Amino acid sequence: MTARPVVLLVDDEPEILVALTDLLEDSFTILSTTSPAEALDILARRPDVDVIVSDQRMPEMGGDVMLARARAFCDAQAILLTGYADIGAVAAALNQGRISFYSHKPWDGDALRAMIVQAAHRHRLEGELHTERMLLHGLLRNLRSGLAFKDPQGRFIRINRQAAAFYGRDEAACLGQREEDLTDPAQLPALRAAEARMAAEGKDEDVIAFPTPGGGTVWREFTRARLDANPGATPGSGSHSVLINRDITRQREMEARLRQAEKMQALGTMAGGIAHDFNNLLTAVMGSLELATDTGPPLDSRTARLLDNAMAAA
Template sequence: MSAESRGMILLVDDEPEILTALRDLLEDEYDVWAANSPQAALEILLQEPAISVIVSDQRMPGMTGDVLLAKARGISDAESILLTGYADLDAVVNAINLGGISGYAQKPWEPVLLLSVIANAHAQCHLRRALTTEQALLRGLMEGSEDGVSFKDREGRFVRLNAAKASALGGVAEDWIGRREIGETAEADDVVLSLGRNSQTTEELPMPEGPRLWQVTRVPVRAGDGRITHLARLEHDITDRRRMEARLHQAEKMQALGTMAGGVAHDFNNLLTAILGSLELAVRRVTGDERVERLLRNATLAAERGTSLTQRLLSFSRQRDLAPRSVDANALIRQMQDLILRSIGDGIEIEEALAADLWPAHVDPDQLELAVLNLCINARDAMPAGGRITLATRNLGAVEEGLDLVPGDYVVVSVSDTGTGIPPEVLSRVFEPFFTTKPIGKGTGLGLSMVYGLAQQAGGVARVTSATGQGTTVEMLLRRSHEPPKGR
């Protein structure tokens, strides 16, 4: 049995016989310390904080018992019992006021009565220390936790809440004591209080900087008789975790699609190579029949378009051989102006926002040109009534939060439009091969896939931001080159 459960008693008396008699009475149930002077008792209290009860004589040389217990109160939280052979009412009152005694006994003592007084004092000290420990643990949990922790009464009013929860509510803890929340989360609290069962839900809760996703655990707190008296609520912010899970899921999906697309592209490429070879031989053998020659030319053009599609698939799956080198993205975009204008037609305004101090990018210039052209055509299609396309570049010296990139410097090439935007349910799928919202025959669903594959194969990443009715921006983050740009 531990000293804490047995209890540790300090006996103080200047008469050795009294100390011996008290030790004999108590040592079967308690660990007993003995001091023959008040000074020795104070030294023991400094060394043994586990002492739970002090039993002190009143009349001792140098210091009376009531004065000793008053001094002991400053260094120990032990319960105090005053023991005296004289009916000294003033000493008892003084001990109660200054020493906080929990019991008083006369000499000679009745053993059963004295044991009962000491047992009650030890139990009181043990419970108080346990409560103090629980309060300290709870205070440490609430003050040190980044999660929102709160307690409510049966009426849903806050009785305790930590700084994290108060911050989520937009204030400090003191402002919310005695107040109720409103809205769905408060209604969910009431349900748990009425049903008496634990609950764990995922909820979007408002924050001063915007809504966040939280895992909310509700636990009804019961009194000793089983009645529910309070509700404990723990709120853990899982917004970032869900975003990471979504990014991981998207990366895994794109990797699987890339593997599939690469296999399909290789098979089609082999078939198209055979078809083009056969068509070339057939053209050589057909002379003088213009109709047949025209049909063969049409077939060749269709097969070549198929080859172009397979090359886009290979770019997406990162299985196409690229020729990356140091490229001045600003110069490439400026050289494309005529090509872009011819491709998008009238009614579209082209705007440039090119960084003056742009770093060179490590990328295949032909594929970058094709990617920019594809993005401009997509932007045009998103603005049937006309609008503005912005071609922009910038340096990114530190990887932004949420990007799965190797730390380092990147060059950002972006194409923005003022079009209809992309709905949230579509946004997560725009880079998938063959996924398109355009009518049949108007798009292959491979333009953005090629952009994604180019950025990935160049060691970077492609990303899109959009909102319905607010336009779309597609960015390619390309690794920085530390060599001077090379010509085409």
């Protein structure tokens, strides 16, 4: 369950704070103070504050001044309550980005509540966007595979160091470029075929072997996927896409070694079976030779020598 938005009320008149609390407490978690300095302390301790609703004219400190100081450590949305005589301060605060909305005193309850709901929603969205950006940047920096995002025209708009290194460039040199402009001409037919499959099916996976100067081979796996804003969108152009480029040479080598080991194991099993069959045959031969030697009439020297040779060979 999503926590209720947190609203900080700042006004030097306690009765104003009571009236605002009565108006908002059903939908918001309310913090309040009559001191702008204390409000700054609260904001420093409570990073979860979504909206600040502050009076402009207060003897200790003006609302616009307090909000300007709060911006050093707080990103909450701000609403300034003011009289018509303070419109100059409101305009300055709006221009400098310290407040998102303002309301005149006396306020309209429904309008002020709607304003605070909108401000809280905006703050939550900005927080989610900040988190998504942080996660994306962390992924781009730390992923061992190459990772890149393209706009609907196929130009790179985000790319990490590993993906850029595959094209022999740094990240900045790849941004705004199309993949085909950075690709070896010999690989262009495979690239265009992969792009066509992705456009038609939404995703494509391909493994390509690249020769190395030393005569070896590097295997790379390319995964492409459309990032449709609308899951029901018609396949084709108009979609962003992601490209994952992964070196799977070691994996291929391990698979080849495993296949060789399996072949050797199968060969050993077959050889063991053949040896077992021969042992069975030789056992019968040796038994027959022993019977011929022990139970028959005395043998001449030549026959005895032949039987001894047969036993030794078996």
